Amino acid sequence: MKVKVIGLLILIMCICGGCKAQDVQQEDTFKSCEVFAMDTYMTLTAYGENANGALEKAESRIKELDDKLSTGNADSEIALLNSNGSGKLSKDSFYLLEKSLDISKKTDGAFLPTIYPIMEAWGFPTKEFNVPDASLIKNLMPLLDIGKVDIDSQNDSVSFREEGMKLDFGGIAKGYTSDEIMKIFKENGIESGIINLGGNVHTLGTKTDGSLWKVGIQNPYGDEEYLGVLEIADKAVITSGGYERFFEKDGIIYHHIIDPATGYPADNELQSVTIVSNDGVLADGLSTALFVMGLDKAIKFYRDNSEDFDVIMMTKDDVVYVSEGVSDSFSTSFDMKLIER
Numbered sequence: 017m018k019v020k021v022i023g024l025l026i027l028i029m030c031i032c033g034g035c036k037a038q039d040v041q042q043e044d045t046f047k048s049c050e051v052f053a054m055d056t057y058m059t060l061t062a063y064g065e066n067a068n069g070a071l072e073k074a075e076s077r078i079k080e081l082d083d084k085l086s087t088g089n090a091d092s093e094i095a096l097l098n099s100n101g102s103g104k105l106s107k108d109s110f111y112l113l114e115k116s117l118d119i120s121k122k123t124d125g126a127f128l129p130t131i132y133p134i135m136e137a138w139g140f141p142t143k144e145f146n147v148p149d150a151s152l153i154k155n156l157m158p159l160l161d162i163g164k165v166d167i168d169s170q171n172d173s174v175s176f177r178e179e180g181m182k183l184d185f186g187g188i189a190k191g192y193t194s195d196e197i198m199k200i201f202k203e204n205g206i207e208s209g210i211i212n213l214g215g216n217v218h219t220l221g222t223k224t225d226g227s228l229w230k231v232g233i234q235n236p237y238g239d240e241e242y243l244g245v246l247e248i249a250d251k252a253v254i255t256s257g258g259y260e261r262f263f264e265k266d267g268i269i270y271h272h273i274i275d276p277a278t279g280y281p282a283d284n285e286l287q288s289v290t291i292v293s294n295d296g297v298l299a300d301g302l303s304t305a306l307f308v309m310g311l312d313k314a315i316k317f318y319r320d321n322s323e324d325f326d327v328i329m330m331t332k333d334d335v336v337y338v339s340e341g342v343s344d345s346f347s348t349s350f351d352m353k354l355i356e357r
């Protein structure tokens with residue numbers, strides 16, 4: 017945890033490099049704030065006259081979304097749906113449900129919003145970790161079938177066809193939140209800003225001097241050297257890795273990204289997947305999905321959908337695979353391989 021927080025601070029310092037208050041011109045005034053929500057530290061930075069107002073609105077939107085989407089808070093809309101098996105949803109939750117079902121279909125079930133019963137079996141929501149019996153996993157698998165989620169888009173309502181089915185937006189909620197903050201920034205006249213929601217970065221415009229943002233991507237080993245640095249404008253840069261949340265039992269590491277085909281933590285050659293896209297929700301969903309797919313399937317998926325996103329993947333033998341759309345904007349000291357479209 018300590019390493020993660022330090023890593024985050026370094027990342028923030030890097031991102032804001034050169035924009036210390038005393039350096040900036042009058043018209044370059046920026047404001048920053050920190051929020052703890054969705055079980056992570058978030059930093060929001062906006063430039064311009066309306067920065068304060070925009071940040072206040074963004075902060076209350078984050079809290080609103082956390083209250084609606086958190087599975088851990090028994091009063092949240094999603095927690096109530098999970099305990100009742102049916103319910104009417106707010107626009108936010110219904111949008112996320114539709115979007116997550118869509119990403120699930122596109123990724124052939126590698127992303128699965130119905131994964132929650134398996135997350136519970138492993139103890140991730142409560143942090144009371146446990147390696148479940150194979151028989152328990154097998155018994156829970158029928159609850160993951162998204163074909164048994166009935167949605168009514170006229171009324172924004174949903175019901176599960178099997179008792180015990182539960183939704184989990186943990187793999188997508190921060191991406192949605194970052195999209196919503198970008199919207200608030202724009203509505204409030206902000207043309208330049210950067211936010212970091214626990215390692216998920218989203219940039220608005222360029223820096224005020226017109227140069228690109230430099231986003232450091234966290235190294236799975238947690239040390240100070242980045243996996244690499246990306247120079248971009250107007251993009252979400254969202255990373256999933258098995259190093260983020262995990263526990264160890266009898267010398268084996270069990271992490272929080274589950275392969276829905278097996279019910280066990282995804283186990284392939286990948287250590288981390290970063291998605292770069294205009295669409296934060298898609299980026300978040302795909303970072304989880306491509307991590308589950310493994311290298312070959314992820315490369316094929318990129319080639320079939322390269323108009324929607326770019327990808328940076330690090331394998332367990334420390335090779336960084338970078339897709340063509342961002343290869344010129346990315347630098348790393350690791351061995352790098354190009355993924356052509």
Ligand code: ADP
Nearest residue numbers: 126127128129131186187256260272273274304
């Ligand atoms: P993080 O939340 O650490 O940034 P991810 O975006 O990859 O990382 O989300 C992981 C979370 O997504 C898990 O904690 C769990 O709530 C949920 N999840 C785990 N496996 C899957 C999956 N295969 N499909 C959809 N959601 C998943």
Ligand code: MG
Nearest residue numbers: 187300301304
């Ligand atoms: Mg994700």
